[in-house]
Amino acid sequence: MSRLEDWTAQATPIDFVDKESWPVVAETLPPALAAFARACGFDGKVGAHLLAPGPDGAPAVVLFGVEAAGARHRDPFLPGKLATLLPPGLYRLREGVSDSYAAALAFLLGGYSFSRYVTPKKELPRLCAPQDADRARIERVAAALSLGRDLVNTPANDLGPEALAEAALALAARHGAQARVIVGDALLSENFPLVHAVGRAAAQAPRLVDMSFGPEEAMKVTLVGKGVCFDSGGLDIKPSSAMLLMKKDMGGAATALALADILMGSSARLRLRVLLPIVENAISADAMRPGDIYPSRKGLSVEIGNTDAEGRLVLADALALACEEEPDLLIDFATLTGAARVALGPELPAFYTGDDSLALEIETYGRKLGDPVWRLPLWEPYDSQLEGKASNIVNVSSSAHAGSITAALFLRRFVNKPEKWAHFDLFAWNPSAKPGRPEGGEIQTARLLAELIEERAARWSVKA
Structure with a gap:
């Protein structure tokens, strides 16, 4: 991942203009440059750019079109487009940019590429650290999101349960966090029967990573991430077209790790716990079957209505463990349902919580940081669709509708205090490239939650 350079006036400046301000800005430029x-037809159109030369032919200024102040939608990551448009060289944002933090972060993330298996195609432009923004935070957030993207982009032959757990342990070691891994049949002896049932058919054993960081007397925040390294659907096998992106079914775990990386690298005073149930949903003679009934850590018996609804099963045991510690805030992440994508598309994660004030806080930070989310309801009348006849609960609804909502209601059965819980149903993938968001694995919601948690931790410490 690219890093910011020390600021220097010798770097080529970047000016942001819009169609309304461009005529005024043009009057301030040297006549030859204007x-x-x-002559090049530059008019300040959104996304347009011009690299203008000086008298000596060297680059003198970059002009880049952005949305006007009164635009219906303003994309704070639009400057990330420059990371792929500009030729190699050193650039700087002109003083007075309205959000230099977002622009610099977008520039770094826009230059991301997954290069584990191929050599990067070209040298990228470099950006000076803005003088009015927190350089360390920009680089920390960009590095964490790039780590998460790398995990999502890595195919399952190189990122199975063992490798994903090792990545979590490496992150813990880098920050001095405590971590342990429960593997294979030890999941049964330590009472994680659903994690074991989902993952036992795979060549690599299922496991659960449990990471802790920070003083025990601080605000307790627990992150739970779905770590399904590949999802065949199990015996309710997916069609081949639906398997093509299933390497990203561990996107919830990648999101939890990216957020943990940001938080552990900050000065926030909190007790952070990260729980990652990690499996591959494979097919073998030992695979779970439709109609099987398993116990859960919480004590509820769960009937398998569909083996392709495995993510909620592994999350259920992890959420039950998390609640035993009674965290002040419990957040889970999962690439859980196609229903959420049908409803909201790939760019807008659905979220659920039992607390209206927490929902408002999440939405506010999402809008502020350009990290969008949309709340869906925990609609009580649908909860009865999960009732089992031979078990306490079935892992899928009896209806073909509202799949994301019923999945969230299933998870809520394993949460003691829904008012302190938020569930995010993510896509974790960019189907096509957008500014600051290359095609491929994506980490959604981590930026908004990092600031929300840091602010809550600061308020908690003052009250304590």
Whole structure:
């Protein structure tokens, strides 16, 4: 991942303009440069750019079109487009940029590429650290999101349960966190029967990573991430077209790790716990079957209505463990349902919580940081669709509708205090490239939650 450079006036400046301000800005430019811009047809259109030369032919300024102040939608990551448009060289944001933090972060994330198996195609442009923004935080957030993207992008032959657990342990070691891994049949002896049932058919044993960081007397925040390294659907096998992106079914675990990386690298005073149930949903003679009934850590018996609804099963045991510690805030992440994508598309994660004030806080930070989310309801009348006849609960609804909602209601059965819980149903993938968001694995919601948790931790410490 690219890093920011020390600021220098010798770097080529980048000016942000819009169609309304461009005529005024053009009047302030040297006549030759303004004439060059007009000759090239630059008019400040959103996303348009112009690299204008000086008298010696060297780059003198970059002009880049952004949304006007009164635009219906303003994308704070739009400057990330420059990371792939500009030629190699050193650039700096002109003083007075409205959000230099977001622009610099977008520039770094826009230059991301997954290069584990191929050599990067070209040298990227470099950006000076803005003088009015927190350089260390920009680089920390960009590095954490890039780590998460790398995990999502890595195919399952190189990122099975063992490798994902090792990545979590490496992150813990880097920050001095405590971590342990419960593997294979030890999941049964330590009472994680659903994690074991989902993952036991795979060549690599299922496991659960339990990571802790920070002083025990601080605010307790627990992150739970679905770590299904590949999802065949199990005996209710997916069609081949639906398996093509199933390497990303551990996107919830990648999101939890990226958020943990940001938080552990900050000065926030909190007790952070990260729980990752990690499995591959495979097919073998030992695979769970439709109609099987298993106990859960919480004590509820669960009937398998569909083996392709495995993510909620592994999350259920992890959420039950998390609640035993009674955290002040419990958040889970999962690439859980296609229903959420049908409803909201790939860019807008659905979220659920039992607390209206927490929901408002999440939405506010999402809008502020350009990390969008949309709340869906924990609709009580649908909860009865999960009732079992031979078990306490079935892992899928009897209806073909509202799949994301009923999945969230299933998870809520394993949460003691829904008012302190939020569930995020993510896509964790960019189907096509957008500014600051290359095609491929994506980490959604981590930026908004990092700031929300840091602010809550600060308020908690003052009250304590």
